[in-house]
Amino acid sequence: MVKITDVAQHAGVSPSTVSYALSGKRPISDETRQRIEASIRELGYRPHAGARALASSRSNVLALVIPFRAGIHVPVVMQFAVSVVTTARQHDHDVLLLTQEEGEEGLRRVADTALVDALIVMDVQLHDARLPLLRALDRPSVLIGFPAEPEGLTCIDLDFEAAGGACAAHLAELGHRCVALVGSPPEVYLRETGFAQRVAHGFTAAARERGLTSMVYPCESTRAAARAMAERLLREHPELTGLMVHNEPLVQPLIDAFRELGLRVPDDLSVVAICPDEQAEQAPVPITSVAIPSAEIGAEAVGLLMRKLDGLPVPGATLLPPRLTRRATTTRRTVSG
Amino acid sequence: MVKITDVAQHAGVSPSTVSYALSGKRPISDETRQRIEASIRELGYRPHAGARALASSRSNVLALVIPFRAGIHVPVVMQFAVSVVTTARQHDHDVLLLTQEEGEEGLRRVADTALVDALIVMDVQLHDARLPLLRALDRPSVLIGFPAEPEGLTCIDLDFEAAGGACAAHLAELGHRCVALVGSPPEVYLRETGFAQRVAHGFTAAARERGLTSMVYPCESTRAAARAMAERLLREHPELTGLMVHNEPLVQPLIDAFRELGLRVPDDLSVVAICPDEQAEQAPVPITSVAIPSAEIGAEAVGLLMRKLDGLPVPGATLLPPRLTRRATTTRRTVSG
DNA sequence: TTGAAAGCGCTAACAC
DNA sequence: GTGTTAGCGCTTTCAA
Numbered sequence: 001m002v003k004i005t006d007v008a009q010h011a012g013v014s015p016s017t018v019s020y021a022l023s024g025k026r027p028i029s030d031e032t033r034q035r036i037e038a039s040i041r042e043l044g045y046r047p048h049a050g051a052r053a054l055a056s057s058r059s060n061v062l063a064l065v066i067p068f069r070a071g072i073h074v075p076v077v078m079q080f081a082v083s084v085v086t087t088a089r090q091h092d093h094d095v096l097l098l099t100q101e102e103g104e105e106g107l108r109r110v111a112d113t114a115l116v117d118a119l120i121v122m123d124v125q126l127h128d129a130r131l132p133l134l135r136a137l138d139r140p141s142v143l144i145g146f147p148a149e150p151e152g153l154t155c156i157d158l159d160f161e162a163a164g165g166a167c168a169a170h171l172a173e174l175g176h177r178c179v180a181l182v183g184s185p186p187e188v189y190l191r192e193t194g195f196a197q198r199v200a201h202g203f204t205a206a207a208r209e210r211g212l213t214s215m216v217y218p219c220e221s222t223r224a225a226a227r228a229m230a231e232r233l234l235r236e237h238p239e240l241t242g243l244m245v246h247n248e249p250l251v252q253p254l255i256d257a258f259r260e261l262g263l264r265v266p267d268d269l270s271v272v273a274i275c276p277d278e279q280a281e282q283a284p285v286p287i288t289s290v291a292i293p294s295a296e297i298g299a300e301a302v303g304l305l306m307r308k309l310d311g312l313p314v315p316g317a318t319l320l321p322p323r324l325t326r327r328a329t330t331t332r333r334t335v336s337g
Numbered sequence: 338m339v340k341i342t343d344v345a346q347h348a349g350v351s352p353s354t355v356s357y358a359l360s361g362k363r364p365i366s367d368e369t370r371q372r373i374e375a376s377i378r379e380l381g382y383r384p385h386a387g388a389r390a391l392a393s394s395r396s397n398v399l400a401l402v403i404p405f406r407a408g409i410h411v412p413v414v415m416q417f418a419v420s421v422v423t424t425a426r427q428h429d430h431d432v433l434l435l436t437q438e439e440g441e442e443g444l445r446r447v448a449d450t451a452l453v454d455a456l457i458v459m460d461v462q463l464h465d466a467r468l469p470l471l472r473a474l475d476r477p478s479v480l481i482g483f484p485a486e487p488e489g490l491t492c493i494d495l496d497f498e499a500a501g502g503a504c505a506a507h508l509a510e511l512g513h514r515c516v517a518l519v520g521s522p523p524e525v526y527l528r529e530t531g532f533a534q535r536v537a538h539g540f541t542a543a544a545r546e547r548g549l550t551s552m553v554y555p556c557e558s559t560r561a562a563a564r565a566m567a568e569r570l571l572r573e574h575p576e577l578t579g580l581m582v583h584n585e586p587l588v589q590p591l592i593d594a595f596r597e598l599g600l601r602v603p604d605d606l607s608v609v610a611i612c613p614d615e616q617a618e619q620a621p622v623p624i625t626s627v628a629i630p631s632a633e634i635g636a637e638a639v640g641l642l643m644r645k646l647d648g649l650p651v652p653g654a655t656l657l658p659p660r661l662t663r664r665a666t667t668t669r670r671t672v673s674g
Numbered sequence: 675t676t677g678a679a680a681g682c683g684c685t686a687a688c689a690c
Numbered sequence: 691g692t693g694t695t696a697g698c699g700c701t702t703t704c705a706a
Contacts, residue, residue, distance in 0.1 A: 053387030
């Protein structure tokens with residue numbers, strides 16, 4: 001194995017000079033730097049990660065805790081993870097993958113052993129058991145999602161309340177007067193993930209402001225539940241012409257169910273969803289949607305963490321504004337009869 | 338920060354005794370061990386990962402390289418990753434996540450800096466550019482998928498050839514005489530991923546053995562392509578009664594397309610797929626399928642790596658036998674007329 | 675602009 | 691069964 005002393009000898013300088021040439025933490029004359037770089041290339045030198053971590057108390061590794069259970073949309077998690085890894089690499093960091101099920105002990109372990117310098121935690125609950133630990137840890141962290149009491153924490157997420165509002169506003173602008181939100185399964189509300197309630201709140205508030213009739217229904221993510229929900233909505237609210245769906249796997253089944261029940265989308269019923277753009281674009285009929293910006297959130301989360309690691313101040317809350325793209329499932333309400 | 342000398346002092350022993358108590362690499366008297374464990378608990382000691390890696394030349398971290406691009410089914414990758422992390426933890430290892438796009442340089446980096454002890458590489462191509470590097474690396478690796486020349490490498494995957502054969506055999510047993518395989522998009526065949534060809538080969542060979550008429554069609558993963566494919570199959574092979582699909586996102590669209598064209602599944606057309614069990618179970622009509630055992634592959638890949646790290650011999654090739662589960666999309670051929 | 679040298683915290687000979 | 695001690699390869703004062 002080639003080490004820093006080998007490079008130093010080869011370049012005719014001291015080890016510390018090589019180190020400084022590598023880190024840029026003190027000025028090196030052009031000529032010396034050239035010689036060092038040449039030696040590094042020639043010898044194929046790679047600094048030992050462990051030695052570096054030990055001497056500098058920086059591992060240059062971030063922990064990413066991903067959720068894995070019912071109700072979480074897998075492609076979103078995946079896209080998020082890839083974005084975190086890619087952005088971390090741009091900042092010369094690597095990413096250690098942890099699963100939710102490792103729990104608080106897992107967080108404590110990677111932090112206390114100095115395996116990682118900082119942590120990104122996905123799928124944060126309103127009253128997440130990990131919050132006290134994250135506050136107490138000597139390493140910075142960024143949470144994806146907002147707990148009930150975000151004090152002392154750095155959080156980032158899509159502005160779900162604004163997203164709900166944007167959907168209601170969109171339907172209102174198209175002339176719809178009676179709208180419904182079909183949301184996440186009941187367990188997601190019970191689990192108090194926060195974003196489900198926020199969407200409902202934003203949707204309801206925006207609808208009321210504009211004088212619309214609105215209602216909210218949680219719904220299981222199965223075709224059968226979609227069918228039952230469609231039937232129920234038609235029965236209880238025959239005047240319904242605008243629908244918002246916040247439940248990724250349910251969007252298409254719900255549209256299918258309405259179609260089977262004789263409603264045309266968008267002519268009889270306008271549908272707008274919160275879902276990844278990819279899903280909205282690839283649907284049989286492209287769906288008007290507010291994007292779930294996984295990649296942006298991932299990149300921004302890493303950016304926040306880097307600033308914290310550099311001792312720079314960061315905002316406690318970062319809310320990404322919703323981006324609604326009109327596609328083929330919403331249209332102006334036609335007043336019949 | 339609490340260090341090993343603190344623990345040693347607190348327990349009244351030497352640092353090496355603490356180290357050995359932790360690693361179990363030499364016998365410690367029960368009484369001493371108790372005292373040490375108590376001290377560790379009391380002081381909240383956690384060994385520094387970097388110091389450990391430096392002194393022992395073992396980081397206890399595995400690299401996992403995941404693919405991210407068209408034609409790869411995201412849930413499969415995700416499930417695989419979770420299984421690797423979970424299994425690695427059972428062996429006291431962590432997992433560093435790398436994306437395919439980091440390429441050979443990424444592999445070399447994490448290996449040469451001793452950031453990781455070993456590597457798992459997903460989505461290996463028939464003539465993968467990374468193969469020479471993986472052979473030359475001083476760290477063990479396990480490949481998911483089989484290259485054209487697996488000599489000197491450790492590979493594991495579902496036995497896709499047997500899977501293709503199992504599907505043909507299943508259809509034959511149900512009395513079908515004319516069967517087709519709708520496969521991955523052409524680019525997957527062009528990319529020479531290997532498994533696409535293997536499925537086709539196994540399917541064709543098993544069909545021929547049993548005297549069936551069979552054909553193979555690559556197909557894009559879009560609804561439009563599914564529809565066109567269904568029409569074409571009906572037109573060119575009106576006697577077709579058995580279909581195998583090896584293209585996850587296409588399974589349901591294809592079934593839908595046939596249904597729209599007036600064929601009932603399974604009464605007029607039996608359909609068997611290679612796809613994750615989860616997808617097969619959750620379909621509107623549960624799909625008879627050969628499972629893609631991501632979790633088993635992930636767990637076994639880690640197991641192989643652990644044995645290699647321990648200097649134990651491992652098989653060069655591990656092929657997981659296909660597991661076909663009969664569900665609601667295949668049935669006995671009814672000879673009409 | 676550069677060098678010398680003292681650690682960083684742990685492991686694993688080696689010695690008893 | 692346990693202790694002593696010399697590194698592991700790097701960073702970073704301190705000194706020039």
